[in-house]
Amino acid sequence: MTPFKLTDELVAEIEQLIENQKDTTLESLLEEVHYADVAEIINELNEDDATYLIKLLDSDKTSDVLIELDEDLREAILGNLSTKEIAEELEELDTDDAADIIAELPEEIVQEVISEIEDKEHAKDIVDLLRYDEDSAGGLMAKELVKVRDTWNVLACVKEMREQAENVTRVHSIYVVDKDDILMGRLSLKDLLTAATTARIKDVYIPKVDSVHVNEDPEEVAKIMSKYDLEAIPVIDGIGRLVGRITIDDIVDVIREEAEKDYQLAAGISQDVEADDSIWDLTRARLPWLILGLFGGVAAAVIMGNFEEMFRQYTVLFLFTPLIAAMAGNVGVQSSAIIVQGLANDDIKGSIGNRLVKEMLLALLNGLILSAILLLFTWFWKGDFLTALAISTSLIAVIVVAGFIGTFIPLFLDKRGIDPAIATGPFITTSNDIFGILIYFMIAKLILGI
């Protein structure tokens, strides 16, 4: 397969074709292009050109394209379509994607769009899905699935499945339900292929099936599916009725988004932004953390102001404040990152106390090695052993405390039900800067006997 490559030339060519309204050329040019690639092209166009293309191409392709587009552009395009045109797109989509799009529409047209959907069963399923919180298994699931009754035989089952399968893009498992729609088990396609046609479903199905509750957290669903290597999982309601299913491709998106969010939080970026967002969006995501850092810096300055007398005597101590602050920040970020990742992977076992002791031993080991290097350097550079000792001893204390803070804060937040990822990055760096500098001066003061 030669992978599709988006080029400026291709985008320019398409813009040219749109301007000249070369509809048939455009259609044949894009016919063989995968919808995900068409979406990449359209993302590069302005609103009018994008709308033009969406209106031009077949709705079985454009519906998939719409799902892949950047959110802002999709909203703009939908704003240019009539309710009937939107309904046509939704008609082609799986219920979960259709529900996601409806959730983005202005409230006043939602009712109209839904009433324009011709397949009433499809419309009903979409409306069902709108009830669920976006951030739950219900918000992630689709209504498309293949289910059979436990009392049927394999032949009847295959016949029924053929009909149901028409509406299901990918058949993973066949779910077995009783007369009240209660999920009883599953049947793999493979089993169906290898079973005798006269066998009864209740004799060949697997009564054990993993499922998640409709209110389950998407991250938890992702953990279950990747731990048990599932490619689809049925979703049940409070009394065990089968209400939908979640497929692994949606879970891949959940995992990616979660990883990106944690990464951005660790880097001090508070909203989901991309490199191509506007300067204004990027500023809003970044400025709050920088202001936090600024306040931290001001606090450090005020603390240092209280030690001005000491510094007039021992100017050399001043020279090492950036080093102390940087080391406190680095150790804190390392410790918190390990904890945040461990919590995300459910790897953190045992008590908080043990964890803290281990982290402090680790910090002590690192601190001793680093301090030895610093002691030798400072001693040779400034020729004063006592000052060198004061600085290096402080460094050990600062590193141990930074490790403690970096370990304790995410564990504490997690216990309180707060996402520990917010405790990484600027938050830890800033608090450790302040603590680090304070500890540094106090210990230096003690050792130098000022």
Added chain:
Amino acid sequence: MTPFKLTDELVAEIEQLIENQKDTTLESLLEEVHYADVAEIINELNEDDATYLIKLLDSDKTSDVLIELDEDLREAILGNLSTKEIAEELEELDTDDAADIIAELPEEIVQEVISEIEDKEHAKDIVDLLRYDEDSAGGLMAKELVKVRDTWNVLACVKEMREQAENVTRVHSIYVVDKDDILMGRLSLKDLLTAATTARIKDVYIPKVDSVHVNEDPEEVAKIMSKYDLEAIPVIDGIGRLVGRITIDDIVDVIREEAEKDYQLAAGISQDVEADDSIWDLTRARLPWLILGLFGGVAAAVIMGNFEEMFRQYTVLFLFTPLIAAMAGNVGVQSSAIIVQGLANDDIKGSIGNRLVKEMLLALLNGLILSAILLLFTWFWKGDFLTALAISTSLIAVIVVAGFIGTFIPLFLDKRGIDPAIATGPFITTSNDIFGILIYFMIAKLILGI
């Protein structure tokens, strides 16, 4: 589904049962437990108890358990098994997992283990897979797949598939090949269910199929599969022959590992470590970055040493060095994180020049806002407008330069084919600390006319 919960009590109970050699109790206790959960239990046991359980339980379960275990423990357990016992485990595994385990075995027993595998076809497939680099599509793929000839009819195809499917855990697609095993297209199970039994494969198959080359980078495979929402992708060799397939569950692991690696690099952790690793492993992963930070701090101290005279006059300048260094670090990490993430998602379009201009405009905007706050604070605190102006003006310059470095370095590394993720975290923080302090002092000197 009540999710499995690993408790200390359960582990203690199992240790007790092992000690008393209550084999039947152990077997019945663990019979209904999913292999991923059994692995979690065994991860908590010592080497002897773990080996005991692996030898006790059925190899169709323990083989899957082995794959899920922590690498150190797995190696220890395999060291306690005979080559025959290892071969029995491999017999039960898919070829990709079996090849992964063989790659971990001591070289001197590999040949013996392979010769003990009874299913010679399976052994041959495993040996085939050992040829590929672990970090390539070939190293990720399995040999288990269902393929049919283009000349068959649907009935013959279903018959053949039933046989092949016995060995394939999950059938995603049926691949269509010609007489030389060249991949021609695919057939979905759904199509097969809905097609007439007399239809010929060549008339019903889909001639378009995405595939990857056996040497493709796993991250690239992950991008392709998640972009095109694929659940399995066939792998072809240099002349287009079908040699294996990669399934989405392996890709989920690739995505997770990649995200964890980037996250750890951003936090200054250089190897793949977990919270539960030994203090020694954790130190080795963390110390190098801390030493880098230490050298950065020493460099900053030396630079500041050259400005000692200025500081005797304007001590207040000294108080703000931690603030300046922290802001330089924070801005640099933010900028580099956005770029690293954009590069990972192929979102970075346009020239480096444009990107740098945008980032510097962004930094200028942030810098102006932050400096205004700092100016007011310092002016009121110290009552000296000129000093306040010097500090705030420097802050703008420092932020702009930090944004520039944070943007430029990852883009530069990426152009050179080096993973830009190493440029985040301590690397950016440390270099920005040094540049930041240098710029701060030079500008302050200029404005204050010292």
